[in-house]
Structures are given as structure tokens and as C-alpha cells.
Amino acid sequence: MTENVASEGGPEATDSARFGWLDRSLLGLCLGSLALTVAAGLVQVSFGSYSMSVAQAWRSVVDPAVLLDHRWVLNFLLGEGLMRTVTGFGGELPDLATPTLIVWTIRLPRVFVAGLVGANLAVSGAIFQAVTRNELASPFVLGVSSGAGLLILLTLVVFPMLAAALPIIAALGGMAAFVIVYVIAWKGGTSPVRLVLAGVIVGTVFQSLQTGLFFFADSIGVVQSAIAWTTGSLTGVDWEQVRTALPWSILAIGLSLVGARQLNVLLLGERTASSLGMNVERMRFALSAVGVLAAAASIAVAGIVGFVGLIVPHVVRNIVGSDYRRLVVGCVFAGPALLVAADVGARLAIPVLAGGSGQLPVGIVTGLVGGPYFLYLMRKQEQLGAI
């Protein structure tokens, strides 16, 4: 009898254990974030220099001529060349209505890039917060942003002929700085505090070098381009950027989901993790590398967008708790919501507030949202920092 009961209860019990983490708070967060992302995305596609009505723009988003034609979808996601190889299609792509063409080739990719950047930065921040066991850590605390920024400026000012490879160079700079920080922090092993301090030191030096480089710039155009990169901007992004970021985002987010249990054990502190048989140094480096990869994927397409990696994991943690499987999933949804919404602000701030036609870098908006949130945290929590 008992065996019968056990075998009946068995699969159900496993099922509930497998999906037990997907509870109401996480589901609510994901659905809420999704709704916000979609709403902000729809606002975003409704404005632009080509005038069309809001209804027209929204109809274009769901235009079956694109959504139901796998050639168009693949054309956007893979690029034209790869699309033709995959589908074996040699002819001309079917014509699209002008509003659809504008929405799909100019306005929507910006929303998608914003989504990818938001998800990457949020996941990256969540990883660094576990690795350093500090809630105030962000993708950029370990020198990643300063390294990327320095190489961006160096390229724009000294080696302008390499400007085409800027995304890759920026990502490489971020990774290089991270390695330098790790080497400085290493003294027969690292510690979260030493990593953060080394990050601050490297960041300060690189920041000075960056500021110094501004004085060598030839033209105001170069300076503006440099500022757009170092504050983070989504102006003028295209499907090309979606294609650059997408594979790395999938890889980084996949790895962080796989590594969620390791992150959870790291949260128990170095000593406990090590007595449980974890090779703490190796795991910390590997997980940091995943964090840098996610950050690099977003730097490569949008430059350095601050505060997203700090705020989003924090908000998500407050809602779903500290279990990293839930946290990473939450970040993948909440990150895009914040960044797509912030990008609407970046796009519309100048026209709405000043009546001009310019756009702000999105990093300025996230900074303006992030700063006060940071302050609020500081006032509210007695012990800030420890997870």
C-alpha cells in the first residue's frame, strides 16, 4: 500500500519540486515587467521623424506580412546573407508597406537592443553581487566600465581607423580591465573586499586616462561620439546590433542559469562554500567571466549604461528573494523593462521638455533614476551592502 502511494505521489512530487521555484511573486514580476516592456516599446515605436498615427504604428508592429513570413524574420535576426543560406531563397523579399518598413527596420530594433542590454546588465549585476557578496556591486565595479571606456576613447582619438571594430574593442577593454583587477586583488587568493578595492583603484586610474584623452581629440564630433559611448546610448541602433548581442546574451544568460546553484552556495560565504567542496577561487573567476561576458555584450552595442546592473537585481531580490535561479529569471524580465522604459525617456525628454529634436543618451536617464534609488536604499537600510 505504502509503495503504491509513494509511486503515485512520486512524479507529482518531483514536478512540484522542479517548478516549485516558479511561484506567484516571480510570475507576477515577470508578467508585470513584460507588460511594462511592451507598453514602453509601443510608445517608442509611435514616435519618429516619419509621421504616422499611433494606430498605424501599432498595426505595423503586428503586421502579418513580417510576422508570418519567416524570410523577413530571419532577414532581421540573422542578416540577409545568412537568411539566404539558411532558407535557400534567392529572389527579392516581398515588399512591405512604408510604415511597416520604418517600424520594423528603424524603430523596433532599438526596443530589442534596449531589451537585450537591460537583461544582460541585470544578470551581470546579479552575478557580481553574488561573487563579491555585496549588494552594491555592479557589472562595472570590477573595472569593466573604465576599461571599456578607455579603449573606446583610445580608438576614437588615436586609432580612428579601427572605429568599425568599436564594439569588440570595448568588450575587450572591459575584459582586460577585469583581468587586471583580478591580478591586483590576487594574493594567494582573492577576497570580495580586495576585488572591489582593486576595481576602484583601476577604475580611478583609467578614468583619469580617459579624461586626459579628451584633450587630444581633434573635433567636437569625436568628443560627442566618445561621450555617447561612455554614458551609454541607443541612438541609431539597428538590427546589426541585435545580431551582435543576441548570441552572447543567450550564452551568458544560459550559463548564469546553469550556475545559479553555484551562486547560491557562494552566498553562504567563502568558508562554507569551500568546506562543501567548492573550489571557490576557480568558481568565482568562472562566474565573473560569465558576468563580464554579459556586460561586454551590452557594452558592445550600447556603450556603458550605468546603474541598471545595480538597481534591477536589487529590486528583483526584494520581490522574489535571494535564490539565484529565481533572481536570474526575474532579472531577464525586469532588466528590459527598466531599460526600454528609460530609453523612452531618453528619446522623448528633449522634444517634450525643450521642444527640440535631440536625444539624450539612455545612460543619463538610468543615472537619474538610479541615483535617487541608491539614496533611498541608503536611508532605508541599516546595513547596506551585505546580501
Place this chain on the structure above:
Amino acid sequence: MSQSDTTPTPPYRDDEHTDCDETPDAQSALAAPAIGTEAEPDGTPFEAEDLVVGYPTSEEPVLDGESLVAAPGEVTALVGPNGSGKSTLLKAMADQLAPEGGAVCIDGSEVADMDAKDLARRLGLLSQENVAPDTITVEKLVEHGRYPHRGFFDGLTDEDRAAVDRAIDLAGVDHLRSRDVGSLSGGQKQLVWIAMVLAQETDVLLLDEPTTFLDMHHQLEVMEIIETLRAESDKTVVVVLHDLQQAARLADRVVALQDGGVRGRGSPEEVVTEELLADVFGIEAEVTRTDLGPQITPLRPLHDDAGADAHH
């Protein structure tokens, strides 16, 4: 010759020798062999030999050439005043500190050479201070004890779940199972941490001051867990205790440390004496024999010269 060999070996000296396959040197009347040689053949011998351990920040080693053998099925208590090196010895035995000299062996293999996960399947360590996120549930925390038994991609197997159930049961925290760790009292937290280490299901269990800072109820809970382990399992338990009285009551063997050296070892009756209390702990105390082991009544602290007077 195997570790569990019960025939006494002729004592010999070899200062450089740290080979695990030999029984430890008999360096003095206090040295280790007397403890280990009665080991049952099926237990896991666990021993530290000629350990020299220091911290990078200090020149002098904290622990200078000490040996210790913990027998299976027994509870060995490390006692000593603050700074005597008892926690250091425990950390070195758990491979959390690399010794400058000597070796720690578990069942004949050196812990320093073992793969971290292999070691964690055989040796569990409960550190003095533990941190966990507030929002993790008791059950999830105890599940982390199965870490060394799981591969990178493995989920929890039925065996893991059974081990978690056993550990939660043994630690008596079943009623807290779905509570968040952040909502527990200090004593309850400690029981949960013990459950996590128990879920590792190791042959050797090292506990670093598991009763310090707990209220009396939880101190007794912890001691009851250790007593159950001794009665019902073959585990080798080494426990650092701040409270000599608890050590006297709980342990089969007591090792008293002072300034990084062993000052006494043996059964509680042999070690817990008025003389040792004066020597090692610097107190004048009365020791009476009871059913629960030697009973200590501390009288007054001895100051350096007074201590010398009392002793000589």
C-alpha cells in the same frame, strides 16, 4: 600495515616523516597512539601529524608540530583558552588552512592532496560563524549540504532528499523546514547549520565551537545531537568547545591546548584536573567526579606569580 592495525608498533623517531601510511610517532607519554590504536576496523581513522600551522600575518606558527588522532565512533574535544590554537588546529584538519609542515590524513590519504569535493564527501566542517541570505528556507539551506554529492548539472536525487530528511530529523528542525532562515533565532540557526553539515553525510565531522553564544536550551540541543551521533553512528567527531564543562561531559577524549601546543590529552577524567585548570586555563577550581563526568567549580583566576605558587 593498515591504519586500523591493532598491534602496537615499535616507537621510532623520524622528524621529517609525514607519511600517512604509518602510525604517528610516539613523541612523549602524551602523544597520540594511545587514542587511535583501539579503532574499530570499519571506521575511518582521522589524524593530524606534526602539524605546523601559521597565518601569513604572524611570523610565529600558531601551532607547532602537534599531532592528533581522532578515533571513529568517538567524540574528541579540543579545549583551551582563547588563542590556544584549537580553532586553528581544526581548520588545518579540515584543509581550510595549508599547514607549513606535517600532514592531515583521512583513512590513509592526505587531505591536502584530495579533490575538494572528494574531501567534502568524507569530512564535514561547521565553522564558527556562518552567513546565509535571510530569504533562503531551512530546507533549501540544508539541501546545500548535498553540494559535494552532486555534479554540476545534477538535480537532487531521491538519495539526496533522503539524506536531507535524515539530517533535518536528526537536528530536530523539522518544524522549521519551510521557515526563512532570517526569521530564526540564533540557536535555531545553529541547529539548521548543523543539519546542513549532517546532510553531507561524512565519516568525519568537525565542529568549531558549536555551542558558543547559544542559550542553554540550544546548547543542550546541540550536545544531544552530538550524543546521538556517537550512540548511533560510526562518525569521527572532533569538536572545539569553549566550555570545558561541556567537553568533560560530552567527549570520549579531551585534548587541551595552550599556546599552540598540546598540554594534556586523554579521557575527561585524566585531563580535567585541578592541576591542568591551573596550568592551562589559569584558574583555581574544584573538580569533583560525577556521573556526568568531572564537575568543575571555578573559584578564582590565578595571576601569573600566584599561578606559579599554586603549581609548585
